Amino acid sequence: MGEPEDGQRDLERRNHELSVLNAIARELNRSVDLSDALEFTLAEVSELLGLRTGWIWLVAEDSPQTYLAASRNLPPALAEDPARMDGSGYCYCLDSYRRGDLAGAANVNVLKCTRLGGLVDGTDGLRYHASIPLHSGEEKLGVMNVASPDWQSLSERDLQLLYTIGDLLSIAVERARLFSRSARLGALEERNRLAREIHDTLAQGLAATTLQLESADALLDGGAPEPARTPLRRALSLTQANLEEARRSVLDLRAAPLEDRPLAGALEVLVKAWEAETGVGASFEAVNGARPLPPRVEAALYRVCGEALANVARHAGAEHVTVRLVVTPGRARLAVEDDGRGFDVSGIPAGRHGIVGMRERAERLGGALVLRSAPGGGSVLEATVPLEGL
Incomplete structure (x- = not known):
């Protein structure tokens, strides 16, 4: 009776693992919001392997700097002190990843979290974490860390699941970045269009109005009553201010700091x-x-x-x-x-x-x-x- 029961449990676990993988794949394929997709993945991985805490580092597109892209259930010592989770700070697993040493399963179970080093309170018992590298071909994209206070050595199948999820995450990161680049290009084109429209319509119209008001003010210098001069000069002042604002808007749109x-x-x-x-x-x-x-x-x-x-x-x-x-x-x-x-x-x-x-x-x-x-x-x-x- 023991063997069939074991086989049944093994089959049920495999079905559960596949359902989690499918759920992660659907979410990563559906969402263009990378933060939401990463947080969903951390939640699913935590549930699947019983690992309460997790976080994901990503490498910036235009520099070798890393940043914290998502987290789940960080212990108070990390959650309440963001500087400890600064991507530019010293981190053994990130340094190993940059050197190319974070590749095999032999490393995964023995990484001690340097960000929790020296802390006694507020760690929720965390000391070690699994680190899963994220790649797109030869390009380094980041690292996913998952941890639990009751640390257990992950099985070969657990590690394979994590690496499969890491591959799915890598594809999602690349997809989200492509979408972001496309959006930025569209925003730049729209910004330039707005700048042209402001310059060609509002700014030019205000400039013409200013000239007319200045001419009228000069004509009134011949002895026009003060009641007529006051609102005219107020209109001139407001128009000049609006013209400066329009010019500043054009510069802001084109400068795009x-x-x-x-x-x-x-x-x-x-x-x-x-x-x-x-x-x-x-x-x-x-x-x-x-x-x-x-x-x-x-x-x-x-x-x-x-x-x-x-x-x-x-x-x-x-x-x-x-x-x-x-x-x-x-x-x-x-x-x-x-x-x-x-x-x-x-x-x-x-x-x-x-x-x-x-x-x-x-x-x-x-x-x-x-x-x-x-x-x-x-x-x-x-x-x-x-x-x-x-």
Whole structure:
């Protein structure tokens, strides 16, 4: 009786493994949102092999940097300290992967997690993890790590399943990146079209209106009554302001400071340029900055940073400013901190300092903007945007 029962259990397990593989393949083929697909895969792998925790590193497209692309049930020591999961930090398994040493099953069961090294509390008992390399031909795409407090040596069949899932993930990563490149090209074409339309219609129309108003104002210099002159000059002032705004929009659309670089790179350039222009010391820090973000998140946070730095230059009297970008699988957080004179946040008039515009940018993406300051205590502006569902 024992052998048939064992055979039945083995058949049931194989059927379950196949159903999980099919579910993963369907999800990876269906979704163009890479983050969702990676998180789904981690959940399925965890259920299949009884491995509670997992995370996935990916190599950036345009650099050898790695970034945390997805995670599941990270222990508190890692979840609450994003810097420990920064892709640029030291990591034995990633270093092994870069050297090409993370290839055979012999390595998989014995990798001790260096990011948990030296920690006692908040690890949930994790110490070791399995590391599955992701490749596309000869190109290195990343590593999937899965772990459990009750570590057990994975069987040859378990390892084969993990490598099969790794192959599926590799195909999904390549597919998502191709889709992203296509979307970026389409966005660039649309941006250029909008710039041409603004220049050819709105900007030219405002320029013509300005000339007419200037001519009318000159004709009225011969002694026209002041009641007629005041609204005319107000109209002229508004038209000139709108013309400048239209020209600035055209420049923003054509300059595309984020094009072909991640947000972290664009922010670093922005901060350096601001420092050179204002003479105020400035530094930029990024955690997991190589991770690509949805274009509208990148654009919103870039504009928030630019507006926040402009406010510091106009109002803070600061000697130093620090801009920090922290990206996790769940959210992106931008903080601009200065050591200036500070102010009473409750006393800011409505609509001043561009706060309303910055808050609207964050809230349109389901995020929030927080401003903390006190007289003599400097200021911190923090914008947080969730990444799930975007």
